Amino acid sequence: MTDIQNRPPGQGWAEKGYDPRLANEDLAPLEDQSWSSYNIFAFWMSDVHSVGGYITAGSLFALGLTSWQVFVSLIVGICIVQFFCNMVAKPSQAAAVPYPVISRASFGVLGANIPAIIRGLIAVAWYGVQTFLAALSLNVVFIKIWPDLGEWADKDIHGFLGLSLLGYLSFAVLWVVQALVFWRGMEAIRRFIDFCGPAVYVVMFALCGYMLVKADGDISLTLTDVELSGWQTISTMLGAIALVVSYFSGPMLNFGDFSRYGKSFETVKKGNFWGLPVNFVVFSLLVVLTASATVPVFGGLITDPVHTVEAIDTYTAVLLGGLTFVIATVGINIVANFISPAFDFSNVAPQKISWRMGGMIAAVGSILLTPWNWYDDPDAIFWTLGLLGALIGPLFGILIADYYVIRKQKVVVDDLFTLDEDGEYFYTKGYNLPAVYSVVFSGVVAILSVVIPKLADVVTWLPDYSWFLGCGLGFASYYVLAIRANVAGSADALAAKAEAK
Numbered sequence: 001m002t003d004i005q006n007r008p009p010g011q012g013w014a015e016k017g018y019d020p021r022l023a024n025e026d027l028a029p030l031e032d033q034s035w036s037s038y039n040i041f042a043f044w045m046s047d048v049h050s051v052g053g054y055i056t057a058g059s060l061f062a063l064g065l066t067s068w069q070v071f072v073s074l075i076v077g078i079c080i081v082q083f084f085c086n087m088v089a090k091p092s093q094a095a096a097v098p099y100p101v102i103s104r105a106s107f108g109v110l111g112a113n114i115p116a117i118i119r120g121l122i123a124v125a126w127y128g129v130q131t132f133l134a135a136l137s138l139n140v141v142f143i144k145i146w147p148d149l150g151e152w153a154d155k156d157i158h159g160f161l162g163l164s165l166l167g168y169l170s171f172a173v174l175w176v177v178q179a180l181v182f183w184r185g186m187e188a189i190r191r192f193i194d195f196c197g198p199a200v201y202v203v204m205f206a207l208c209g210y211m212l213v214k215a216d217g218d219i220s221l222t223l224t225d226v227e228l229s230g231w232q233t234i235s236t237m238l239g240a241i242a243l244v245v246s247y248f249s250g251p252m253l254n255f256g257d258f259s260r261y262g263k264s265f266e267t268v269k270k271g272n273f274w275g276l277p278v279n280f281v282v283f284s285l286l287v288v289l290t291a292s293a294t295v296p297v298f299g300g301l302i303t304d305p306v307h308t309v310e311a312i313d314t315y316t317a318v319l320l321g322g323l324t325f326v327i328a329t330v331g332i333n334i335v336a337n338f339i340s341p342a343f344d345f346s347n348v349a350p351q352k353i354s355w356r357m358g359g360m361i362a363a364v365g366s367i368l369l370t371p372w373n374w375y376d377d378p379d380a381i382f383w384t385l386g387l388l389g390a391l392i393g394p395l396f397g398i399l400i401a402d403y404y405v406i407r408k409q410k411v412v413v414d415d416l417f418t419l420d421e422d423g424e425y426f427y428t429k430g431y432n433l434p435a436v437y438s439v440v441f442s443g444v445v446a447i448l449s450v451v452i453p454k455l456a457d458v459v460t461w462l463p464d465y466s467w468f469l470g471c472g473l474g475f476a477s478y479y480v481l482a483i484r485a486n487v488a489g490s491a492d493a494l495a496a497k498a499e500a501k
Contacts (some may be wrong), residue, residue, distance in 0.1 A: 012057045018417035019178050023107055026346055029096040029413055035261040039190055040271020041279070043258055046331035047251050048275075048283050049204070051133050051305060055330075057284040058291045058303035060240050065233070067288070073237045074284050075277065077244025082276040084245075085255050086394065089268045092256030095413045099256040099340070100347035103395075104416045106402035109423065110430030113348050114439065115395045119253065120344035120362065122388045125248065127337035128366030131178065134329035137306045141322040142166060144315065157431030162373040173374075175325020175363065178330055182338050182359050186261070189334060196331035198457035203324040204286045207309070210317060211293035218276040219292040235461070242437035242464045249392045249467045254340040338362060374477035390450050393470025394442035398435050406482050413441070418471055427487070434481035441477050 013028035014020075047053070091102045100116040108116060143150050145168075155164040156406070163171070181192050194482050207436050212219070262268040294302040294311075302308045309321030338359050345358035353361070403409060415424040449470075450463045462469075482488070 013417065015025060016414065016417075019419050020351050021419060022104075022350060023417045024346065024350040024354060027098065027101050027343070027350055028417070030260060033093070033096055033261055033263055035190065035258075035263060035267070037267050037271040037274065039194065040258070040262060040268055041275040042194045042197045043335055044275025044279055045250075046193040046273070046328075046335050048280055049197055049328045050130075050138070050198035050332040051325055051329055052130070053247075053283070054287050054305045055278075055303050056243065057287040060243070060284075063236050063240060065236055065240065067238055069233065070154055070240065070288075071281070071284070073240035074244060075281060077241040078248075078277050078279070078280040080241070080245050081248045081252060082272050083161045083250045084252050084396070084400075085272050086269055087400055088252060088255050088402070089259035089262070089272070090175065090265055090409070091399070091411060093259040093262050093265050093268055094409075095416070096260050096410050097413070097416065098260055098343040098347075099254065100344050101416055102256055102403075102411070103399060104425050105407065105411055106398050107435045108427040108430050108432040109416065109419060109425050111427070111436060114436065115398075116344040116347045117386070118391050119393065120341040122250065122392070123254075123341040123344070124362045125369060125371070125388065126364040127333060127341070127370045128371035130329055130333040130337060131171060131174050131366060132375060133134055134174050134326050134333065135167055136171040137322050137325045137329065138174060139166055140306060140310050141319060141326070142170065142445065144318045144322065161370060163370075167372065174326070174330060175367070176333055176469060176482055178206045178338065179360065179363055181330075181334060182342075182363075183356060186339075190261075193331055193335055196327055200324055200328045200331075201283075203320060204283070204290075207305075207317070207321055208286045208290045208293075210312075210314075211290050211297060211308075215293040215296040216413055218296055220295070221287065221292055239461065241465050244466065246389075246464070246467050249389065250394075251336050252398050253392050254336060257340050258335070375387070387450060390446040390466045390470060391439070391443045393437050393446055393467040393472075394474035397442065397471040397474025397476075398438055398478045400471075402435070402482065405479055406488050432487060434478055434485050434487060437481060438474055438478040442470050442473035443472055 003202045012031065013023045014432050016028075018028060029112070041269065057074070060073060063070075064319060065073065091105075092099060095102055099119070100112055103115050104110075105111040143153060149166055152166040153164050155162065155167065158165045159167070258269045262271070290305075290308065291301060291303050294300070294308060298311050302311065305325055306322070309318050312318055312321070340356045341362035342359035345361050346353045346355050403411075412424045415426075418426070419430065420426065425432070442484060446466050447468055453460045453462050
C-alpha cells in the first residue's frame with residue numbers, strides 16, 4: 001500500500017504547494033472517491049424521508065388537484081430537481097472538492113466566502129428547526145413510555161425561554177447524537193444514511209398497511225372539496241411543481257459536497273435517478289395513501305406523520321413510528337444542514353476552522369437561535385428562512401453559468417488553492433467582481449419577489465417562483481458580465497492549463 005493510500009482524504013495538499021490560507025485536508029481534493037450509486041441513492045432517501053418531506057408531499061393533495069394531476073406535478077418537479085442536481089454534481093465530482101471550493105472558480109478564491117457564508121447561515125437556521133422537529137417526535141416516544149412525563153411537555157407548566165423541560169431534554173439528546181455521528185467523520189455519516197433511508201421505508205410501508213387495514217381499504221385520493229378547472233388547474237399544477245423544486249433547493253445547491261465522493265459522474269447520475277424520481281414517487285404514494293386513511297380512521301385529515309403515530313392506540317406502532325421519524329429527521333439534518341456549513345465555515349479560515357469545528361459552530365449557532373420560539377411564527381420564518389432561501393437561486397445560477405457556459409467544463413484544480421496573482425481564479429484581489437455584482441443584483445430581485453407580495457398583498461403567486469427567478473437572473477447577469485470582463489480568457493488557453501495541471 002502506497003503512502004498516498006495511507007493518508008486521510010486530502011492530506012497531501014501541503015506537498016502540492018497549496019496555500020494554507022485556502023486549504024486543509026477537508027477542503028483539498030479527495031485522493032479516493034469511493035461512494036457507489038447506492039450511497040447516493042441512500043443520501044436522497046435520507047433527504048426525502050423526513051417529517052418535512054412527508055408534509056410537503058401530502059400537502060399537494062390538498063390543493064384541489066386530482067390524484068393524477070398531483071402525480072404529474074410530483075414527477076415533473078422531481079425530474080427538474082434531478083436535472084439540476086446532475087448539473088451541480090459534475091464540477092465537484094470532477095474536481096473532488098466541496099461546494100465552497102468549486103465556487104472559487106466563479107467568485108474568486110476569496111470571494112467564494114460570500115456564497116459560503118450565505119449557505120452556512122441558511123443551514124444553521126434549518127439545523128435548529130429540524131432538531132426541534134425531531135425533538136417533538138422524541139417527546140411523543142417519551143410520553144408513550146412514561147405517561148407521567150406529559151405535564152413536563154407543557155411549556156406553560158414546566159418550561160422557560162419558550163420550551164418545556166421535556167422539550168429541552170429531547171433537543172439536547174438529539175443535539176448530542178447528531179454531533180457524535182458527525183464527529184466520527186464522513187465514513188460514519190455514510191453508514192448512518194445507508195441505514196436511515198431503508199429503515200424509514202420499512203416503517204412507512206408498515207404504517208401505510210396498518211392504516212389501510214384500519215380503514216378497510218375505503219379511502220379517497222382526493223383530499224379536498226375544492227374543484228378546479230381550466231387555468232386554475234394549470235396554475236395550481238405549476239405552483240405544485242415549483243413547491244417541489246423549492247423544497248429541494250437547499251439540497252440541490254449542497255449536493256456538490258456529496259457528489260465529490262462519487263466514484264464517477266455516471267455513478268452519481270445513476271444514484272440520482274433511483275434516489276429522486278423513483279424514490280420520491282414511491283414515497284409520495286405511501287404518504288398519500290397513509291394520509292387518505294387518516295380521514296376514515298380518525299375522522300379528519302392528518303398530514304403530519306408524528307400526529308398520525310400519536311393518534312394510534314397501539315403501543316408498538318407509536319413507539320416504532322415515533323423513533324423512526326426521529327431517525328429520519330436526524331438523517332436529513334446531518335446531510336442537509338450539518339455537513340454543508342461545516343465546509344462553509346472551514347472555507348473561511350481553513351487553518352483555524354477544521355471541518356469538524358465548522359460543524360460544531362453550526363450546531364452551537366442552532367441553539368442560540370432558539371428555533372422553538374420562531375418556528376410557529378409565520379413572520380419569523382419568513383424574515384429568516386424565507387429571505388435567506390431566496391438567495392439560493394442566484395448562487396446556483398452563477399455556478400452553472402460559470403462552469404458550463406463560461407469555462408466549458410474546464411477547471412484548473414490547483415489554482416483553486418493559490419493566492420498567486422497569476423492564478424486562474426485570483427481575479428481582482430481574490431474576488432471575481434462579475435459574480436459579486438450578479439449575486440447582489442439577482443439576490444435583491446429574488447428577495448423583493450418574496451417581500452413585495454407579502455407586504456403589499458399583490459402578485460401573491462410570485463414567491464412560489466423566487467428560486468427560478470433568482471436562478472435565471474443569476475445565470476443571465478453573470479453570463480453577460482463575465483463575457484464583457486473576459487473572466488475565463490481564451491477558452492483554448494484555459495483548456496490547455498486545465499489539462500496541464
